[in-house]
Amino acid sequence: MSCRDATYLHGKEKEGKLSFSESLGLKVHLLYCNLCRLFFTQLDELEKHAHHYSHSDKTSSTLDATAKEKMQHALDEEMKK
Amino acid sequence: MNEKNYEPKLEPEKWIERYSDVLFNYTISRINKREVAEDLVQETFFSALKGKDSYLGNASEKTWLISILKRKIIDHYRKKSTKNELSVFDKDSKDDFMSHFFDKEGGYQGHWTEGTSPQEWRKDFQTSVESDDFNSILQNCLGKLPEKSSTVFTLKNMEDLDSEEICKELQITPSNYWVLMHRAKLQLRECMEKNWFKK
Numbered sequence: 001m002s003c004r005d006a007t008y009l010h011g012k013e014k015e016g017k018l019s020f021s022e023s024l025g026l027k028v029h030l031l032y033c034n035l036c037r038l039f040f041t042q043l044d045e046l047e048k049h050a051h052h053y054s055h056s057d058k059t060s061s062t063l064d065a066t067a068k069e070k071m072q073h074a075l076d077e078e079m080k081k
Numbered sequence: 082m083n084e085k086n087y088e089p090k091l092e093p094e095k096w097i098e099r100y101s102d103v104l105f106n107y108t109i110s111r112i113n114k115r116e117v118a119e120d121l122v123q124e125t126f127f128s129a130l131k132g133k134d135s136y137l138g139n140a141s142e143k144t145w146l147i148s149i150l151k152r153k154i155i156d157h158y159r160k161k162s163t164k165n166e167l168s169v170f171d172k173d174s175k176d177d178f179m180s181h182f183f184d185k186e187g188g189y190q191g192h193w194t195e196g197t198s199p200q201e202w203r204k205d206f207q208t209s210v211e212s213d214d215f216n217s218i219l220q221n222c223l224g225k226l227p228e229k230s231s232t233v234f235t236l237k238n239m240e241d242l243d244s245e246e247i248c249k250e251l252q253i254t255p256s257n258y259w260v261l262m263h264r265a266k267l268q269l270r271e272c273m274e275k276n277w278f279k280k
Binding site for chain 1: 198213238
C-alpha cells in the first residue's frame with residue numbers, strides 16, 4: 001500500500017468502511033511508515049480541534065450594533081404582521 | 082411533581098439581544114463569510130418566528146434556534162454544491178493535485194514527496210490550539226481549500242454529519258466524498274503545518 005492510498009483511507013476506518021484487506025494493508029503500512037503515522041495523528045488532532053472550535057460557546061466574533069439594529073427592525077416588522 | 086403551570090415560552094422580542102451573537106458565531110465558524118453568516122442568522126430568526134407554533138418546549142429556546150440555523154447552513158451548502166458545475170474529478174486535475182504530495186513515478190510511486198512529508202509538530206500543540214490565533218489560522222486554511230473540499234470537511238467535523246448524510250445532502254457519490262475529504266485533509270494539514278505547527 002502506498003502513502004497515497006493509506007492517507008486516502010483516513011476516516012474510513014473510523015466509519016467502519018474498510019474491507020478486511022484494506023484494514024490489514026493500512027495497519028501494516030502504518031507499522032513501518034512514520035510519515036503516515038504522523039499524518040494520521042495530526043489529522044485526528046485537527047479534526048478534534050475543528051470540532052471543538054465549532055462547538056465552543058465563545059462569542060469571539062460578534063455582530064456590530066448596526067447589524068443588530070437592522071435585524072431587530074426587520075424582525076419587528078415581521079412580528080407586526 | 083406538578084409542573085403543569087410551567088409552559089416553555091418563546092420570547093422573540095428578546096432573541097436578537099440574547100442570541101444574535103451566539104448564532105453568528107456558530108455560523109461564522111462554519112461559513113467564513115460575514116455577509117452570508119449575517120443573512121443566515123436573519124433568516125433563522127424569520128423562520129423561527131413563522132414556525133413558532135411548532136416549538137414544543139422540549140428543547141431550550143437557544144437549542145431550538147440553533148437547530149433551525151443548522152438546517153439553513155446545510156441548505157446553503159447544498160445549493161452551492163448542486164450549482165457547481167465544475168467537475169472536480171477530471172483525471173488531469175486529480176493527478177496534478179496528488180503529484181504535489183506523492184511521487185508519480187519511479188520506485189517510490191505513491192510515496193510522500195520530499196517537500197510535503199509530514200513533520201513533527203510542536204510538543205505543546207495541544208495547549209496552543211486553545212487560542213484565538215489558532216482558530217483564525219484554522220479558518221484561514223479552511224478558506225484556502227476549494228469550496229467543495231472545505232464543505233465536506235466542515236459538514237463532517239463541525240456539523241457532525243456522517244459520510245452518508247453528506248452524500249445525500251450534497252448529492253455526491255461516496256467515491257466523490259472520499260476523494261474530496263482526502264484532498265481537504267492533505268491541503269489543510271499542510272497549511273496548518275506551515276502556519277502554526279512547525280517547531
